[in-house]
Amino acid sequence: MSRVGWIRLAVIGTAIGLLEISCRLGLIDHRVVIAPSEMVDALVQLLISGQANDQIARTFGIVTAAVLISIVLGFALGVVIHALPRLREALDPFFATYYAVPIFIFYPVMIAIFGLSAIPILLMGVATALVAMIIGTLNGLDRIPRILTKVARVHQMGKLSTALRLKLPAAAPHLFTGVKLAVSYSFIAVIASEFILAPAGLGRIISDAYTDFDNRRMYALMLLLIVVATLVNMTLHTLDQRWAARRGLVKSWS
Amino acid sequence: MVVIKRAIDTLIVFAVMLLAWQALHQLVGDTALPGPVPTLQYLVRFLPTARFAENAWATLVSFFYALILSYALGLSIGIWMGVHRLSGAVGEPILISLYTLPKITLYPVVLLIFGLSTSGRVTFGAMHGVLPVALLTMNAIRNIPLVYLKSARTLRLSKGQTILTVLLPATVPEVISGLRIGFALTLLGVLLAEMFAAKHGLGFLIINAMQLLQAEEMVSVAVVLFVFAVVANALLLIIEHRLHRRV
Numbered sequence: 001m002s003r004v005g006w007i008r009l010a011v012i013g014t015a016i017g018l019l020e021i022s023c024r025l026g027l028i029d030h031r032v033v034i035a036p037s038e039m040v041d042a043l044v045q046l047l048i049s050g051q052a053n054d055q056i057a058r059t060f061g062i063v064t065a066a067v068l069i070s071i072v073l074g075f076a077l078g079v080v081i082h083a084l085p086r087l088r089e090a091l092d093p094f095f096a097t098y099y100a101v102p103i104f105i106f107y108p109v110m111i112a113i114f115g116l117s118a119i120p121i122l123l124m125g126v127a128t129a130l131v132a133m134i135i136g137t138l139n140g141l142d143r144i145p146r147i148l149t150k151v152a153r154v155h156q157m158g159k160l161s162t163a164l165r166l167k168l169p170a171a172a173p174h175l176f177t178g179v180k181l182a183v184s185y186s187f188i189a190v191i192a193s194e195f196i197l198a199p200a201g202l203g204r205i206i207s208d209a210y211t212d213f214d215n216r217r218m219y220a221l222m223l224l225l226i227v228v229a230t231l232v233n234m235t236l237h238t239l240d241q242r243w244a245a246r247r248g249l250v251k252s253w254s
Numbered sequence: 255m256v257v258i259k260r261a262i263d264t265l266i267v268f269a270v271m272l273l274a275w276q277a278l279h280q281l282v283g284d285t286a287l288p289g290p291v292p293t294l295q296y297l298v299r300f301l302p303t304a305r306f307a308e309n310a311w312a313t314l315v316s317f318f319y320a321l322i323l324s325y326a327l328g329l330s331i332g333i334w335m336g337v338h339r340l341s342g343a344v345g346e347p348i349l350i351s352l353y354t355l356p357k358i359t360l361y362p363v364v365l366l367i368f369g370l371s372t373s374g375r376v377t378f379g380a381m382h383g384v385l386p387v388a389l390l391t392m393n394a395i396r397n398i399p400l401v402y403l404k405s406a407r408t409l410r411l412s413k414g415q416t417i418l419t420v421l422l423p424a425t426v427p428e429v430i431s432g433l434r435i436g437f438a439l440t441l442l443g444v445l446l447a448e449m450f451a452a453k454h455g456l457g458f459l460i461i462n463a464m465q466l467l468q469a470e471e472m473v474s475v476a477v478v479l480f481v482f483a484v485v486a487n488a489l490l491l492i493i494e495h496r497l498h499r500r501v
Binding site: 004007008011012031032033089090091092093094096097099100101102104105106107108109111112113184187188191192195196197203206207210218222225226229230233234237 | 282285357358446449473475483
């Protein structure tokens with residue numbers, strides 16, 4: 001690992017260590033935050049007991065469904081919009097504004113329409129992720145070099161093989177950025193919806209544990225969510241950077 | 255001409271959205287989703303009431319403090335991490351993973367610390383806004399072309415002059431993008447906090463209206479927030495474009 005990596009590890013380690021010590025010494029009230037070691041212990045026991053398995057499966061199932069729908073639909077819509085420049089121009093302000101609107105204000109409306117079930121949650125996940133995938137697709141298609149179309153013509157390639165063997169790989173890094181954002185946005189939307197109001201799911205049981213003052217359970221579930229979200233997001237982020245670097249793109253954090 | 259064409263495009267998109275709303279209303283009925291016209295009628299009656307004013311004010315106050323906190327902290331962290339390369343290299347992945355975290359998970363912790371108070375909502379709003387501001391500010395400083403600094407030296411500019419005439423204008427457009435995203439996310443954070451647990455605010459009003467099956471009020475408040483977010487974003491975008499063109 002690089003020097004920077006070691007320093008980062010030390011910074012994170014120190015932060016967790018300080019929290020542990022403050023909790024053990026009673027500087028932080030255990031009714032507010034429990035020691036990190038206790039969180040890990042609570043999580044391990046919770047996972048062994050299998051009490052939360054249904055909820056975990058439900059939440060990650062909805063996230064997966066939302067991600068898949070967003071990617072497929074977002075890519076398809078992106079291709080269509082890219083083919084129609086007039087439509088794209090008209091939609092430009094819409095895309096520029098989309099993520100400025102706090103979309104959760106429409107979650108209660110979704111509940112009023114579809115009832116308190118998994119459907120409004122899934123829809124929130126798709127609604128937040130879809131546009132990121134569309135924008136990623138548009139960016140990718142924009143950046144296919146003209147020369148590739150000429151190459152295809154020189155080699156007398158068919159439309160399908162041009163699309164699959166030249167265009168798709170050329171657009172891939174930007175498509176992947178769309179996928180990466182779709183995953184993290186769906187995650188955020190599904191969890192947040194479950195927190196606000198849901199019949200079941202991880203967000204719901206964390207919020208229940210909070211209401212019951214069951215800190216061990218609450219922090220165990222929080223830790224689980226944070227670890228899973230961080231692992232998934234960091235993996236996608238690293239892949240994204242590596243892929244972009246290989247194609248000579250310098251990408252910023254977004 | 256281009257401006258007019260764009261305005262027409264925007265109007266068409268807007269009209270399509272209204273039609274979609276009306277269609278959805280026809281599909282699901284009055285009790286679930288009132289149509290655009292009844293909602294607007296309700297809105298006209300609802301806006302002057304004291305109940306709306308009180309809750310809108312509560313949201314505005316939380317949002318205002320959260321925004322100040324987001325900007326102050328975000329800019330300080332961003333400048334520090336942009337100028338001090340090592341801190342930037344160490345901190346960037348940490349900030350990115352915090353940025354992609356579903357922060358609502360941490361709201362119970364904020365509640366346990368602050369209780370059901372304005373400070374809790376302010377903290378939670380700021381937790382959302384700080385990260386994009388910090389990340390974009392850091393990027394803006396890192397991306398200053400080296401040739402700018404060299405020309406400043408060639409022209410024998412003093413340190414103060416360099417900052418004012420070279421560094422500031424070079425970074426401002428990207429920093430403004432950060433502030434715009436920070437604005438949107440801070441608003442999201444404050445509203446989420448109000449929707450999850452609060453007794454005041456527009457977020458609370460929406461949830462409350464849903465539970466009381468007052469669909470018109472629920473949709474009206476959503477429309478108000480939608481318009482606020484869209485207008486604020488448009489204004490910040492205009493500033494951003496102006497600055498980009500100038501550089």
